[in-house]
Amino acid sequence: xxxxxxxxxxxxxxxxxxxxVGFVAVSSGSDPTSRYLTxxxxxxxxxxxxxxxxxxxxxxxxxxxxxxxxxxxxxDDRPPGKAAAAVLAEHGAPGGTVLAPRTVPHDAALHLESxxxxxxxxxxxxxxxxxxxxxERDAVEATQRAATRGVGRAAAILASTVEGADEGDGDxxxxxxxxxxxxxxxxxxxxxxxRRQVNARLAAEGVDSAGATAVRAGTRGDAGEPVxxxxxxxxxxxxxxxxxxxxxxxxxxTFVVDPDGGWERRAHVACDAARKVSLVEADPGDDAGFLGxxxxxxxxxxxxxxxxxxxxxxxGGIGLAAREDPPLDGDCELVAGNVLRVRxxxxxxxxxxxxxxxxxxxxDDGPRLLGDAPTGLDPSRW
Amino acid sequence: xxxxxxxxxxxxxxxxxxxxVGFVAVSSGSDPTSRYLTxxxxxxxxxxxxxxxxxxxxxxxxxxxxxxxxxxxxxDDRPPGKAAAAVLAEHGAPGGTVLAPRTVPHDAALHLESxxxxxxxxxxxxxxxxxxxxxERDAVEATQRAATRGVGRAAAILASTVEGADEGDGDxxxxxxxxxxxxxxxxxxxxxxxRRQVNARLAAEGVDSAGATAVRAGTRGDAGEPVxxxxxxxxxxxxxxxxxxxxxxxxxxTFVVDPDGGWERRAHVACDAARKVSLVEADPGDDAGFLGxxxxxxxxxxxxxxxxxxxxxxxGGIGLAAREDPPLDGDCELVAGNVLRVRxxxxxxxxxxxxxxxxxxxxDDGPRLLGDAPTGLDPSRW
Numbered sequence: 001x002x003x004x005x006x007x008x009x010x011x012x013x014x015x016x017x018x019x020x021v022g023f024v025a026v027s028s029g030s031d032p033t034s035r036y037l038t039x040x041x042x043x044x045x046x047x048x049x050x051x052x053x054x055x056x057x058x059x060x061x062x063x064x065x066x067x068x069x070x071x072x073x074x075x076d077d078r079p080p081g082k083a084a085a086a087v088l089a090e091h092g093a094p095g096g097t098v099l100a101p102r103t104v105p106h107d108a109a110l111h112l113e114s115x116x117x118x119x120x121x122x123x124x125x126x127x128x129x130x131x132x133x134x135x136e137r138d139a140v141e142a143t144q145r146a147a148t149r150g151v152g153r154a155a156a157i158l159a160s161t162v163e164g165a166d167e168g169d170g171d172x173x174x175x176x177x178x179x180x181x182x183x184x185x186x187x188x189x190x191x192x193x194x195r196r197q198v199n200a201r202l203a204a205e206g207v208d209s210a211g212a213t214a215v216r217a218g219t220r221g222d223a224g225e226p227v228x229x230x231x232x233x234x235x236x237x238x239x240x241x242x243x244x245x246x247x248x249x250x251x252x253x254t255f256v257v258d259p260d261g262g263w264e265r266r267a268h269v270a271c272d273a274a275r276k277v278s279l280v281e282a283d284p285g286d287d288a289g290f291l292g293x294x295x296x297x298x299x300x301x302x303x304x305x306x307x308x309x310x311x312x313x314x315x316g317g318i319g320l321a322a323r324e325d326p327p328l329d330g331d332c333e334l335v336a337g338n339v340l341r342v343r344x345x346x347x348x349x350x351x352x353x354x355x356x357x358x359x360x361x362x363x364d365d366g367p368r369l370l371g372d373a374p375t376g377l378d379p380s381r382w
Numbered sequence: 383x384x385x386x387x388x389x390x391x392x393x394x395x396x397x398x399x400x401x402x403v404g405f406v407a408v409s410s411g412s413d414p415t416s417r418y419l420t421x422x423x424x425x426x427x428x429x430x431x432x433x434x435x436x437x438x439x440x441x442x443x444x445x446x447x448x449x450x451x452x453x454x455x456x457x458d459d460r461p462p463g464k465a466a467a468a469v470l471a472e473h474g475a476p477g478g479t480v481l482a483p484r485t486v487p488h489d490a491a492l493h494l495e496s497x498x499x500x501x502x503x504x505x506x507x508x509x510x511x512x513x514x515x516x517x518e519r520d521a522v523e524a525t526q527r528a529a530t531r532g533v534g535r536a537a538a539i540l541a542s543t544v545e546g547a548d549e550g551d552g553d554x555x556x557x558x559x560x561x562x563x564x565x566x567x568x569x570x571x572x573x574x575x576x577r578r579q580v581n582a583r584l585a586a587e588g589v590d591s592a593g594a595t596a597v598r599a600g601t602r603g604d605a606g607e608p609v610x611x612x613x614x615x616x617x618x619x620x621x622x623x624x625x626x627x628x629x630x631x632x633x634x635x636t637f638v639v640d641p642d643g644g645w646e647r648r649a650h651v652a653c654d655a656a657r658k659v660s661l662v663e664a665d666p667g668d669d670a671g672f673l674g675x676x677x678x679x680x681x682x683x684x685x686x687x688x689x690x691x692x693x694x695x696x697x698g699g700i701g702l703a704a705r706e707d708p709p710l711d712g713d714c715e716l717v718a719g720n721v722l723r724v725r726x727x728x729x730x731x732x733x734x735x736x737x738x739x740x741x742x743x744x745x746d747d748g749p750r751l752l753g754d755a756p757t758g759l760d761p762s763r764w
Contacts, residue, residue: 030593041593043704043705044705061694062694062695062711063694063695100488102487102488102489103487103488103489103490104487104488105484105485105486105487105488106482106484106485106486106487106488106490106491106501106503107484107485107503108485108488109488109491119488121488121489192588196585196586196587196588197586199585199586199590200582200583200585200586201582202585203578203581203582203584203585203591204578204579204581204582205578206574206578208581208590208591208592208593209585209590209591210590210593211412211423211590211592211624242593312443312444312445313444313445322425323425323426329444
């Protein structure tokens with residue numbers, strides 16, 4: 001799927017401000033940067049060159065050069081750095097400073113340097129990507145709606161489970177003091193079975209699970225091996241799908257079937273309170289790092305250890321990448337158009353994890369949480 | 383999900399052969415190279431350092447350092463290139479040549495150089511990745527089985543369609559000479575509706591669609607906009623899922639509902655013949671580029687133009703990446719353990735595309751196609 005090419009104006013401004021002759025990005029065509037700059041995904045490595053206010057793309061001959069609204073898209077089987085240097089030379093820039101992302105592949109940098117260009121790094125694209133336009137915000141919101149339905153599918157399944165014997169170990173279950181497990185649709189419900197159901201729902205909603213769906217049961221299953229779900233333990237269902245134009249969503253909810261009202265309830269109150277902090281600390285002009293530390297401090301205020309229990313990953317920018325600018329641990333200022341993943345989580349070695357993750361848009365009028373996913377622990381109240 | 387760390391021996395051999403002191407890779411943790419070297423996916427940028435026959439990883443403080451069977455996994459919030467230089471210095475290598483992939487990020491290369499190391503590029507990891515061990519081949523095969531079920535879902539749906547009026551344009555369909563469209567489950571079947579059904583099946587099979595599922599109808603839908611499927615046109619269903627340990631599959635089949643037996647039948651015979659070429663030209667010792675050109679030549683032999691109709695993308699290595707070594711357009715020799723995507727396709731501006739894509743393992747005893755997907759045009763004979 002396509003959206004439009006973006007970032008040209010920001011690049012032109014950076015090129016002009018630094019007296020450069022152009023900008024080069026070299027990356028795999030599925031990379032978020034190239035997806036942002038070209039508006040679509042390519043199934044190959046790609047050289048993107050911005051020179052004289054126009055965009056030129058060079059692709060290898062193994063793909064069809066696509067029709068795109070840029071100045072030129074041509075096949076060039078030389079290494080992308082060489083192909084990029086040729087474009088610059090063709091368009092009136094036989095030498096001078098060329099801007100590139102700091103992570104430009106080293107071989108491409110060397111090709112440009114040996115062709116007579118001085119390389120200087122720029123964060124212009126990351127900065128542009130961090131501020132979403134209306135179409136980008138809509139794309140994230142659409143993905144987030146699908147994410148809500150995916151997690152909702154898990155809630156519906158969990159709400160219709162019944163307790164049964166653990167059949168997996170062959171020793172007869174309950175009689176031996178084995179805890180009961182949750183059954184659904186006639187069989188024990190494992191983390192993997194639930195994960196697949198969530199992913200099937202995401203697929204039916206037209207988004208890709210992006211390998212980001214996880215189901216965590218209590219203190220078990222961290223090694224990625226499926227385990228059967230049990231009543232009373234916190235079950236974290238976490239998704240991070242990718243929509244048809246590449247924009248990501250992020251949603252995590254924690255459910256407990258037949259809770260005993262202990263640790264997980266207190267942890268949930270803390271996470272829910274932290275989540276609400278994001279709605280008062282995420283105005284344009286607020287400090288992103290302060291928001292991040294407030295999320296942690298609010299969680300800790302309910303009696304959890306900052307060092308051991310409160311998560312360090314409180315989120316950050318989300319868009320074409322699941323993690324992008326702005327980070328919530330730096331000193332940058334939030335601006336209208338930032339889209340943030342905000343995450344509140346508490347982990348305990350004996351109890352497991354409680355987590356709430358949402359996506360928030362920083363608007364001119366303040367922050368707005370996307371989607372309408374309920375936050376409660378009880379899956380039957382989704 | 384985890385598999386084991388790989389590539390250490392190949393790196394050690396390259397380090398030793400080139401009198402280097404170590405090897406450094408810096409990448410996003412979801413990158414195929416870092417997934418190969420560490421055996422798992424990381425949700426962050428990652429510095430991988432191999433020095434003195436041992437592996438060390440450095441990750442930022444926003445993630446929990448995972449338990450892995452390597453010499454050290456530690457948090458280091460410096461830029462990954464600096465963190466890598468510190469590891470080298472700590473382990474008895476205060477200077478000297480350091481090997482790195484040629485696409486190491488330029489900033490990491492500069493950090494290593496300013497710490498006193500000479501950088502030299504190596505393709506040792508790509509070369510190691512191109513030869514799959516038994517566990518990797520099994521992983522690709524498991525993904526390919528799921529791919530077969532995903533495409534099989536499309537076949538089952540297409541086989542149960544009925545012809546109906548095109549309701550989409552509001553002008554009443556047939557009466558105006560609009561061609562009929564295929565209906566399924568009470569509504570017109572679009573490329574997007576079919577794609578979602580395939581993806582839901584892939585998800586239920588436990589694999590990720592990886593954004594690689596495409597449904598192409600005749601000459602329409604190239605722009606990514608959904609179109610309603612019609613009888614008589616070739617419908618290409620193409621999947622490239624990612625399994626739980628990251629290994630990809632690739633399968634494409636072409637179906638026609640109510641064929642009129644024209645162009646698409648001849649194109650299908652050509653693609654099927656080309657596909658069979660891969661079973662006689664893919665022994666250990668055969669030339670990979672020759673296999674590629676034979677695939678094209680065999681397709682063209684049925685009367686299709688090499689320049690305009692026969693695809694240039696005939697495939698290449700597949701593994702943790704959908705496209706990796708060996709390429710089928712170079713002059714490298716196939717070896718046992720190579721796993722190849724082989725693709726035969728013919729495209730015509732008036733008729734559309736016919737395509738057959740499979741995955742093949744080059745074994746000691748010769749090539750073997752993975753999976754048992756039927757190849758025919760008739761979806762009811764799947």
